[in-house]
Amino acid sequence: xxxxxxxxxxxxxxxxxxxxxxxxxxxxxxxxxxxxxxxxxxxxxxxxxxxxxxxxxxxxxxxxxxxxxxxxxxxxxxxxxxxxxxxxxxxxxxxxxxxxxxxxxxxxxxxxxxxxxxxxxxxxxxxxxxxxxxxxxxxxxxxxxxxxxxxxxxxxxxxxxxxxxxxxxxxxxxxxxxxxxxxxxxxxxxxxxxxxxxxxxx
Numbered sequence: 001x002x003x004x005x006x007x008x009x010x011x012x013x014x015x016x017x018x019x020x021x022x023x024x025x026x027x028x029x030x031x032x033x034x035x036x037x038x039x040x041x042x043x044x045x046x047x048x049x050x051x052x053x054x055x056x057x058x059x060x061x062x063x064x065x066x067x068x069x070x071x072x073x074x075x076x077x078x079x080x081x082x083x084x085x086x087x088x089x090x091x092x093x094x095x096x097x098x099x100x101x102x103x104x105x106x107x108x109x110x111x112x113x114x115x116x117x118x119x120x121x122x123x124x125x126x127x128x129x130x131x132x133x134x135x136x137x138x139x140x141x142x143x144x145x146x147x148x149x150x151x152x153x154x155x156x157x158x159x160x161x162x163x164x165x166x167x168x169x170x171x172x173x174x175x176x177x178x179x180x181x182x183x184x185x186x187x188x189x190x191x192x193x194x195x196x197x198x199x200x201x202x
Contacts (some may be wrong), residue, residue, distance in 0.1 A: 039074060042104040042114040043084045046076035050201060052194075060194050062202075073187065075198055083199050085113055088187055092179030095171040097121040099130070103140065103180060105187075107195055111160075112180065115140035120172075127172035136173070139163045145184045151177035 039049060051063040054071040063072060074087040086107065091100045099122065104114030117131030130136060143149065144160040151174045157164035163180075165173035191198065 038102050038116050038118060039076060039087055041116055042087050042102060043076035045078050046084055047079045048077040048081065048201070050075045050077075052198070054190055058190055058193060060190075060197065073191075075201065077201055081201060083107065083201070086191065086198070087114075088183060089118075090179045090183040092175045092182075094120065094122050094175040095127050095169075096123060099172070099175055099179070101176070101179065103183075105145075105184075105191070107191060107198065109142070110144070110146050110188075112140050112143040112145060112184075115176075115180075122169070122172045126166075126169045129166050129169055130172050130176055133166055135164065136166050143180075145188065149177055149181040149184065 040046060052060045052073055052075060053063045054073075055061060063070075073089075076084045076087065078084055086105045087102055088105055089100070089102050091098050093099075097120075099117065100119040101115065101117050103112050103116075105111070106113045115137060120128055120131060122128040122130065139157075139162075142160065143163070147159070147161040149161055149163065150159075151163045151165050151170075153170075154165050154167040163173065163177050
């Protein structure tokens with residue numbers, strides 16, 4: 001019995017490793033497709049993109065091949081090489097699991113100008129509406145980041161830095177608010193320090 005279980009365990013291990021190797025390239029292609037679609041959605045009219053990696057010193061370097069282990073962001077430019085905006089990845093624990101998102105940021109207006117959910121396991125019909133509810137997504141057409149971002153009760157938004165929560169999905173809405181507030185606070189000093197370089201695209 002012990003020998004049999006050992007053989008079964010060995011076979012299972014080989015199968016898991018084999019399937020991982022077989023599907024690795026396909027998973028990478030799918031991830032790249034999702035990334036590209038998200039960039040185009042967040043920055044309409046984009047014809048050129050650059051990936052900037054953030055060094056420990058706060059300086060930037062242009063990455064030829066994205067390394068997800070290092071802090072980075074995307075810069076999108078139009079056909080005239082004018083900066084359209086930046087796309088930054090952010091994540092936060094929601095009601096059910098970690099919510100992974102991407103948001104577009106304008107250096108000119110210092111505001112969030114777009115938002116999309118990349119991965120979420122929030123409650124269907126409630127929390128998962130953070131990626132599809134038109135009213136909620138309208139928060140991110142021009143969300144002021146010069147003030148601390150705040151999530152308010154549905155229907156009570158009065159300030160440009162407030163996020164109008166989804167009724168019945170307060171936890172997920174607040175998770176989005178926390179992730180954006182933390183990301184903006186971390187990224188803004190680096191972006192402002194390197195603003196002219198990013199605008200030039202070099």
